[in-house]
Amino acid sequence: MQKQITEANFRLLLDSLLFKGQRVVGPRRSGGTVLYEPLASASDLVTDELPRRSVKEAFFPVCEDLLEYRKEGQQVALSDVTAERFPETVLIGVRPCDAAAVPVLDAVFSWDYKDQFFLERRARTTIIGLACTSSDDACFCSAVGLSPADPKGADLMLTPLVGGGFLVESQSEKGEAFLETWRDRFAEPDGTQTQALATPATQPFDLKRIKAWLDDHFEDAAWDSIATRCVGCGACAFVCPACHCFDIVDEGSEKGGKRRKFWDACGFWKFTHHASGHNPRDLQPKRYRNRIMHKFKYYDDKFGQTLCTGCGRCIRVCPVGIDIAGVLEEIQEKG
Amino acid sequence: MCDHNKNIYLPYLATVEEVIDETPDVRTLRLVFQDEQVREGFNFRAGQFAEYSAFGAGESTFCIASSPTRKGYIECCFRAVGRVTESLRRLEVGDTMGVRGPYGNSFPIEQFFGKNLLFVTGGIALPPLRTLIWNCLDWRDKFGDITIVYGARTEADLVYKRELKEWEARSDVKLVKTVDPGGNGPEWDGKVGFVPTVLDELAPTAENTIALVCGPPIMIKFTLPVLEKLGFGDEEIYTTLENRMKCGLGKCGRCNVGNIYVCKDGPVFTAKQVKAMPLEY
Numbered sequence: 001m002q003k004q005i006t007e008a009n010f011r012l013l014l015d016s017l018l019f020k021g022q023r024v025v026g027p028r029r030s031g032g033t034v035l036y037e038p039l040a041s042a043s044d045l046v047t048d049e050l051p052r053r054s055v056k057e058a059f060f061p062v063c064e065d066l067l068e069y070r071k072e073g074q075q076v077a078l079s080d081v082t083a084e085r086f087p088e089t090v091l092i093g094v095r096p097c098d099a100a101a102v103p104v105l106d107a108v109f110s111w112d113y114k115d116q117f118f119l120e121r122r123a124r125t126t127i128i129g130l131a132c133t134s135s136d137d138a139c140f141c142s143a144v145g146l147s148p149a150d151p152k153g154a155d156l157m158l159t160p161l162v163g164g165g166f167l168v169e170s171q172s173e174k175g176e177a178f179l180e181t182w183r184d185r186f187a188e189p190d191g192t193q194t195q196a197l198a199t200p201a202t203q204p205f206d207l208k209r210i211k212a213w214l215d216d217h218f219e220d221a222a223w224d225s226i227a228t229r230c231v232g233c234g235a236c237a238f239v240c241p242a243c244h245c246f247d248i249v250d251e252g253s254e255k256g257g258k259r260r261k262f263w264d265a266c267g268f269w270k271f272t273h274h275a276s277g278h279n280p281r282d283l284q285p286k287r288y289r290n291r292i293m294h295k296f297k298y299y300d301d302k303f304g305q306t307l308c309t310g311c312g313r314c315i316r317v318c319p320v321g322i323d324i325a326g327v328l329e330e331i332q333e334k335g
Numbered sequence: 336m337c338d339h340n341k342n343i344y345l346p347y348l349a350t351v352e353e354v355i356d357e358t359p360d361v362r363t364l365r366l367v368f369q370d371e372q373v374r375e376g377f378n379f380r381a382g383q384f385a386e387y388s389a390f391g392a393g394e395s396t397f398c399i400a401s402s403p404t405r406k407g408y409i410e411c412c413f414r415a416v417g418r419v420t421e422s423l424r425r426l427e428v429g430d431t432m433g434v435r436g437p438y439g440n441s442f443p444i445e446q447f448f449g450k451n452l453l454f455v456t457g458g459i460a461l462p463p464l465r466t467l468i469w470n471c472l473d474w475r476d477k478f479g480d481i482t483i484v485y486g487a488r489t490e491a492d493l494v495y496k497r498e499l500k501e502w503e504a505r506s507d508v509k510l511v512k513t514v515d516p517g518g519n520g521p522e523w524d525g526k527v528g529f530v531p532t533v534l535d536e537l538a539p540t541a542e543n544t545i546a547l548v549c550g551p552p553i554m555i556k557f558t559l560p561v562l563e564k565l566g567f568g569d570e571e572i573y574t575t576l577e578n579r580m581k582c583g584l585g586k587c588g589r590c591n592v593g594n595i596y597v598c599k600d601g602p603v604f605t606a607k608q609v610k611a612m613p614l615e616y
Contacts, residue, residue, distance in 0.1 A: 069390040074350075076431040078433075080345060108585075112584070114343065254391035256391075264587070272590075275420070280615045290591075302594060
């Protein structure tokens with residue numbers, strides 16, 4: 001279903017949602033940066049800046065409680081999390097490179113064992129995407145099969161119109177239901193032009209060719225030259241919309257505390273360190289290789305998907321200037 | 336309320352029923368699940384692992400070291416080397432700990448029926464095979480000859496010393512124990528030499544035999560060529576891999592060897608499967 005909404009009605013709709021007690025999360029200024037955070041009013045929403053961290057934390061927070069424990073004598077009492085932990089949420093202003101990563105992550109969190117921490121939030125969230133009208137030289141969504149208007153992962157897709165307001169397209173039943181619930185705020189499209197979309201400079205990668213090279217080149221001198229600069233800070237994994245590795249840590253004393261799930265990163269030395277002292281990925285190039293392999297080979301082998309949406313955040317934050325798009329280009333030329 | 340189906344990270348509570356010091360720094364804990372339904376319903380196969388937790392310290396991954404044929408309890412065996420294992424070591428009889436599992440694949444024991452079994456292991460790598468050894472001994476009539484070659488750096492480093500005596504005393508098991516040169520005391524009645532060398536001298540038959548190998552990487556590296564020389568095929572040799580894990584559920588992303596997830600695809604692999612893997616274990 002296609003509709004249209006004026007800028008004023010859009011803001012009123014947001015405020016109505018908030019007034020009704022609906023939890024609405026979207027890009028908002030938080031200190032010096034823009035992050036996906038709960039909005040307090042429609043005016044909090046930032047639509048012209050890519051949030052510093054990705055939207056994955058709406059489903060997979062930086063850290064979250066898995067359980068609480070309390071020791072009483074020799075006994076331990078556990079308390080589980082409750083459903084209130086996963087409130088109904090409207091995610092708004094989600095960039096295509098962020099929204100597209102969410103269904104990619106569904107695969108790992110739902111295969112075999114079901115991670116309800118991710119899946120419950122997923123089920124209770126409506127994602128309203130926002131097409132991109134500006135890009136920078138780190139953006140490469142169009143190189144990994146997406147585009148600045150790609151609705152993948154979104155329940156509703158907003159495209160800014162010339163002169164303000166948005167063209168609105170539903171992409172799922174959740175999206176249809178949202179349009180139906182708030183139908184008074186929407187109008188039929190009147191033919192107003194949509195704004196010019198962003199044009200990331202990169203050419204599409206041949207992901208099959210890249211994967212074919214990765215299939216046969218676990219050992220290759222190129223890894224040393226590609227990753228020799230990597231300092232293993234893990235920043236790339238933390239800002240990535242698709243990286244999902246985590247650690248499980250107890251916080252508290254032996255008497256009482258919480259067990260929590262934390263973001264982790266394969267770039268860290270300790271990530272694979274055995275109790276014996278042996279470490280299969282003892283050197284940084286081996287860890288960087290795992291990052292590339294996981295994204296462009298292993299995840300594809302296992303789930304038929306690429307674990308990268310070309311958001312470019314890892315390029316922007318890398319303190320030593322490693323450019324994953326450049327790495328992929330290099331690999332593509334070898335393949 | 337605790338819902339294990341909803342929260343896959345929620346452990347079962349278990350009571351430490353017995354503490355056995357295997358060596359100065361290796362300990363066995365015998366655990367009994369506190370919930371009667373869990374106690375009755377906890378079924379596993381030899382080779383599977385679990386996540387054991389000391390509340391306040393976190394979780395560690397070990398195989399289930401007891402045999403699935405021994406009902407009512409499970410055992411784990413670990414060396415105290417880090418935060419979690421030091422905490423587990425402080426637990427006393429009657430204390431409570433957490434257990435998640437069983438996870439991973441297992442030894443295809445049905446495929447071993449009617450065959451000779453050759454166990455080759457070193458140091459603290461005996462526990463992952465000990466579950467299978469007892470499983471097979473409890474079903475003794477289903478197997479041919481059972482030979483166990485077990486080595487450690489020194490006499491003191493041998494684990495399950497009481498059981499080694501038991502196996503030695505049995506006429507239906509052949510135990511060859513060895514310590515590294517210099518690791519033997521005046522009373523030592525076993526061999527002196529590294530496991531691969533001792534295996535080479537012993538020269539057990541490969542005919543109708545399955546080899547089960549678990550040990551430190553260096554032992555495995557030198558043992559596989561000996562087995563090959565003896566005529567074992569790559570699909571007649573099994574091992575278990577021990578990569579670092581956190582979730583045990585195929586999510587947290589650290590135990591992979593190439594695109595193989597040790598927690599889901601393993602931990603039990605044939606030598607053929609291991610040889611096809613990149614060197615990342």
